[in-house]
Amino acid sequence: MAWYKNIYDWLEHRLQLEGPIKHEIMHPVPRKTASWWYVFGSASFVLLMLQIVTGILLGLVYAPSAAHAWDSLQVLNHDLPLGWFLRAMHGWGSNFMVAVVLIHMAQVFLFGAHKYPRELTWVLGVFMLLMTLGMAFTGQVLRFDQDSYWGLGIGASIMGRVPFIGGPLVHLMLGGPMINGATLTRFFALHVFVIPGTLLAFTAMHVWMVLKLGINEWPTPGRIVRRETYIAEYTELAHKDGLPFVPGAVWKDLVFSAAILFAVAVCAAVFGPYGPTGTPDPTIIATVPKPDFFFLWLYTVLSFLPPELETPFLLIVPPIAVAILVALPFVAGVGEKSWWRRPVAVFSVMFIAICFGVFTHLGTYTPWSPIMNAWSGAPIPVELLHNRTPLERQGANVLQQKQCRNCHQLGGLGGQRGPALDTVATRLTEDQLIRQVLQGGGNMPAYGAALSPAETTALVAYLKTLRPHYQPPAVDASRGVVAMNTK
Amino acid sequence: MKTRSMLSIMFSARFAFCAVLLLTATLPFAGCRLPGKPGEGPEVPRPEQVTNFDTLYGSNCAGCHGANGQNGSAMNLANPTYQSLVDDATLRDVIANGEPGTLMPAFGTKQGGMLTEQQIDAIVAGLRARWNKGNVLAGQNAPAYKAAHAGDAAKGEQAYQTACAQCHEAAPQKPAQGGSIRDGSFLALVNEQTIRTTVIAGRPDLGMPDWRGLVKGRALSEDEITDVTAWLMAQKPATPGQPYPGAGQQGPARIPTPNPVKQ
Numbered sequence: 001m002a003w004y005k006n007i008y009d010w011l012e013h014r015l016q017l018e019g020p021i022k023h024e025i026m027h028p029v030p031r032k033t034a035s036w037w038y039v040f041g042s043a044s045f046v047l048l049m050l051q052i053v054t055g056i057l058l059g060l061v062y063a064p065s066a067a068h069a070w071d072s073l074q075v076l077n078h079d080l081p082l083g084w085f086l087r088a089m090h091g092w093g094s095n096f097m098v099a100v101v102l103i104h105m106a107q108v109f110l111f112g113a114h115k116y117p118r119e120l121t122w123v124l125g126v127f128m129l130l131m132t133l134g135m136a137f138t139g140q141v142l143r144f145d146q147d148s149y150w151g152l153g154i155g156a157s158i159m160g161r162v163p164f165i166g167g168p169l170v171h172l173m174l175g176g177p178m179i180n181g182a183t184l185t186r187f188f189a190l191h192v193f194v195i196p197g198t199l200l201a202f203t204a205m206h207v208w209m210v211l212k213l214g215i216n217e218w219p220t221p222g223r224i225v226r227r228e229t230y231i232a233e234y235t236e237l238a239h240k241d242g243l244p245f246v247p248g249a250v251w252k253d254l255v256f257s258a259a260i261l262f263a264v265a266v267c268a269a270v271f272g273p274y275g276p277t278g279t280p281d282p283t284i285i286a287t288v289p290k291p292d293f294f295f296l297w298l299y300t301v302l303s304f305l306p307p308e309l310e311t312p313f314l315l316i317v318p319p320i321a322v323a324i325l326v327a328l329p330f331v332a333g334v335g336e337k338s339w340w341r342r343p344v345a346v347f348s349v350m351f352i353a354i355c356f357g358v359f360t361h362l363g364t365y366t367p368w369s370p371i372m373n374a375w376s377g378a379p380i381p382v383e384l385l386h387n388r389t390p391l392e393r394q395g396a397n398v399l400q401q402k403q404c405r406n407c408h409q410l411g412g413l414g415g416q417r418g419p420a421l422d423t424v425a426t427r428l429t430e431d432q433l434i435r436q437v438l439q440g441g442g443n444m445p446a447y448g449a450a451l452s453p454a455e456t457t458a459l460v461a462y463l464k465t466l467r468p469h470y471q472p473p474a475v476d477a478s479r480g481v482v483a484m485n486t487k
Numbered sequence: 488m489k490t491r492s493m494l495s496i497m498f499s500a501r502f503a504f505c506a507v508l509l510l511t512a513t514l515p516f517a518g519c520r521l522p523g524k525p526g527e528g529p530e531v532p533r534p535e536q537v538t539n540f541d542t543l544y545g546s547n548c549a550g551c552h553g554a555n556g557q558n559g560s561a562m563n564l565a566n567p568t569y570q571s572l573v574d575d576a577t578l579r580d581v582i583a584n585g586e587p588g589t590l591m592p593a594f595g596t597k598q599g600g601m602l603t604e605q606q607i608d609a610i611v612a613g614l615r616a617r618w619n620k621g622n623v624l625a626g627q628n629a630p631a632y633k634a635a636h637a638g639d640a641a642k643g644e645q646a647y648q649t650a651c652a653q654c655h656e657a658a659p660q661k662p663a664q665g666g667s668i669r670d671g672s673f674l675a676l677v678n679e680q681t682i683r684t685t686v687i688a689g690r691p692d693l694g695m696p697d698w699r700g701l702v703k704g705r706a707l708s709e710d711e712i713t714d715v716t717a718w719l720m721a722q723k724p725a726t727p728g729q730p731y732p733g734a735g736q737q738g739p740a741r742i743p744t745p746n747p748v749k750q
Contacts, residue, residue, distance in 0.1 A: 456728060
């Protein structure tokens, strides 16, 4: 007998794992379930493993102290061979993991897999999603750069709005009244011990239940889930028209997981690691902190909400959302599984996906925030300056110097808080321009007190030239009426 | 029993195969220069540590002086004549403290701006390296950057009619292709130095010649330039930009700009 067989037998004699493992991996699954649609769960698991491995390697170098964290990332980025690649794998792995987990969840929901008897699997899954997001957030904090610093600040101010216990909560989260070394230690503990430990335990239970309860069958319209008959029907289906999980279904999982890992590696190699952006120094105000990709939608929503709605939104909506997700399998635990017969479910998923996409897209270019250096940095297109009089050109200087460009684009450059001004003279007459500039309104500050009469004159003279030569200037309609009447 | 354990070996073999495939696919990346590899230094240096001219100019000056130092709303900095006319100390002073009476802001930290002395030095060095084409004024008997004495406004009108009127305007109601420079609001937004610099160095990007090309056949004299500048500044009305000049100071007084984008 070969030597490795001896070792194997010695171990197996004591561990006795072969039987149970074989039993599990050979269990039959319904034939149609061995589908490419069912690969996202295993891919999430593989990504979690990737995060753990890369995370441990990062942990060997990372210094969880406020004074050294940023520097230790610089060491990884620049001094250690492939250190940057490791950071990039971990960062992109995180993005992919959130994405794949969300897709997994949508797929499970659309295929009715949350229904009887898999309610608890779903509920655990909801908490695993929250933990994944928690990992993404705490991970961003550990980067301890400007984004992370302000992200923490925002997190703390959200906490601070909780009635009665807000103050102590902030204290607990930051390890003091403000962001300091203890804050980072806390988040390190959360990111490295608390959340991953819980997440692994939940994952084990989640997978255990998947094995025990069997993989959800392919939903067929008219095949109704009933508590009394489901188990028998499922077992019959799996045995009559089934495949052993290994190798019948597993190869698709393996191929997909490998493809996802490869995609992570390609993204890491091409786009590189995230930041760290500037040092986390609150005295640097020339910064536009932004959350990581998966919190951009929240950033957008908060930017659009009127200030008085922010607190209710932050404190009420998340608990309600979680409650809905948890309650789902108990409210809709039986009945049709097929998406053909569940229009509300399908439209809900579509609605959420579209909102998420739109908000995320808006979050990538934040049209609501002024661009703070556009006034001095964004040139005016040459064709909007040539053939102007010296007065009009001074008007352009006023436009820049008074920081109008921070909110208004010319030639596609500048802030987007207000409308682009390239063709403003086709829309507004001189009087209207003067009024808008002096009195502001509609989210534009009034400049009356900040502009001298000469500056106003020059500015309006310039704005009046902002139209294409083939388009007539705006006219005051009432003047035409008066002219007709006096004829 | 036998086939079962075969299967589990197959399973792990497949897995190992995938893993190896993956490693071999990613490893060659590791050697060469990948696009994702971070460049030298931190991705976002502290703002006061930026000393790259393109970055500094691009975020602080391009908005008014044009992307390439020309065709902007303010002075043509990429003008070799201007570069020869002005000295480093003046450049440093204008950038740090602004140009009083004009819309040129102060950038020095002492004046509440964001640029340190080193950064201002880097800008001056960059302006020179990029746009100074050697001393193009050598042997041209060029007027000095600053006027040596006050001009005589009374003589200035004559100089204006000789040197400027054909392109700007002969009389207030007769605009010419260069546009009015006697407009009260325009004059309120420039100072003597702006006009002097424009007359001596010209605005080649806009088609205004320098002091040598304004009058046919000869260059303007130092006195003519000083006088015409003084005369122009004297044309500035008491209440510039007021539609009803007789009505006195009713319009809003000039108040220092608050930061308008404060929410």
